[in-house]
Amino acid sequence: MKIKAIKTSTLNVSAPPPRNTYYPHNTYVVARIQTDEGLEGLGYTQLVGGDGASSVRAYLEDNLIPRLIGEDPLHIGKLWQKMYDADRGLRKKGIPMYAISAIDIGLWDLFGKSVGRPLWQLWGAVTDCVPVYGGGGFLSYTVNDLVKEAEATFAIGARHYKMKVGLPNVMENVERVRALRKAVGDDVNLLVDANQRLDVHTNIRLANLIEPFNIFWYEEPVYADSISQCAEVARRINIPVATGENEYTRYGFRDLVEQKAATILNPDIMRCGGFSELLKISHLAAAYDIQIAPHLAPELSIHVLAAIPNALLLEWSITRTPIWREEPRVVDGLMSVPNRPGHGMEFSEAALSKYLVK
Numbered sequence: 001m002k003i004k005a006i007k008t009s010t011l012n013v014s015a016p017p018p019r020n021t022y023y024p025h026n027t028y029v030v031a032r033i034q035t036d037e038g039l040e041g042l043g044y045t046q047l048v049g050g051d052g053a054s055s056v057r058a059y060l061e062d063n064l065i066p067r068l069i070g071e072d073p074l075h076i077g078k079l080w081q082k083m084y085d086a087d088r089g090l091r092k093k094g095i096p097m098y099a100i101s102a103i104d105i106g107l108w109d110l111f112g113k114s115v116g117r118p119l120w121q122l123w124g125a126v127t128d129c130v131p132v133y134g135g136g137g138f139l140s141y142t143v144n145d146l147v148k149e150a151e152a153t154f155a156i157g158a159r160h161y162k163m164k165v166g167l168p169n170v171m172e173n174v175e176r177v178r179a180l181r182k183a184v185g186d187d188v189n190l191l192v193d194a195n196q197r198l199d200v201h202t203n204i205r206l207a208n209l210i211e212p213f214n215i216f217w218y219e220e221p222v223y224a225d226s227i228s229q230c231a232e233v234a235r236r237i238n239i240p241v242a243t244g245e246n247e248y249t250r251y252g253f254r255d256l257v258e259q260k261a262a263t264i265l266n267p268d269i270m271r272c273g274g275f276s277e278l279l280k281i282s283h284l285a286a287a288y289d290i291q292i293a294p295h296l297a298p299e300l301s302i303h304v305l306a307a308i309p310n311a312l313l314l315e316w317s318i319t320r321t322p323i324w325r326e327e328p329r330v331v332d333g334l335m336s337v338p339n340r341p342g343h344g345m346e347f348s349e350a351a352l353s354k355y356l357v358k
């Protein structure tokens, strides 16, 4: 089998309220890998808020696709390394890794389709469903928005809900956490996410103030560029630190693990290097009994989480725009694996006609 063409496209998917008060839309950059045997693999990555999408697409078009035409798409390890090695003047973080991730996701989809199996089965399944947590709780939400989204999340059986805590006024964050805990009761898990917005001391102060509200994890306290500062926060607060959505490849996650920057890792399959790299990162973490709770893309990450011993939670949201031909099924807070060959996902006709830019 040979790669005949890789067709790129862009989808601007509008966010529903109240999420759209923070991000009006998110952008998918899509790479459809076509072969001489007629099989097609669907690769994609997502840029939150859309920033960087045109750069990712340009990197795909200019740097990656020309190197892949004529190659055997089933030699995924070889092609991943070829993409990674291609450009010695651009470190593989950010834009290039979003693009490499999209291709890797498409190659694995093709591989699964070629053998007629869903990916989770190929990697040694340990389960066929994984618990989800409700992501959302943006800084632009009112307390009422927070409570409504959290309650809707718990109503479908999920036991975890995550809110943001990056407001510059520490006490305002504390009051929002207090109000949410009071509204939802003590029987559910609350997670908080600073989205790199606070400094070391502010994080420590905030974590101490919200510790009485029984917080499940404290996410991405400082700039992702400063692993030592994240490690300092992790050492000095009593809430487990989670991080990794802005980290890339096994090398970046090795540094997080070695420096004890987090006890839970949040790799994003659409950024960190695709299925190939998420598997390596998960196995590395397993050797340290560190759990994996991927950032976004639950419909893809579930294939890896269903095949590793250290799966924790999938990020999902009750407040989302349906874009899939078959939406992932969540029952009693558990997402079922998409049981179709490859990763099993395809954009719906309605989503393509509504959101396709070109």
Ligand SMILES: [Mg+2]
Residues within 6 Å of the ligand: 193, 195, 219, 220, 245
């Ligand atoms: Mg986050």
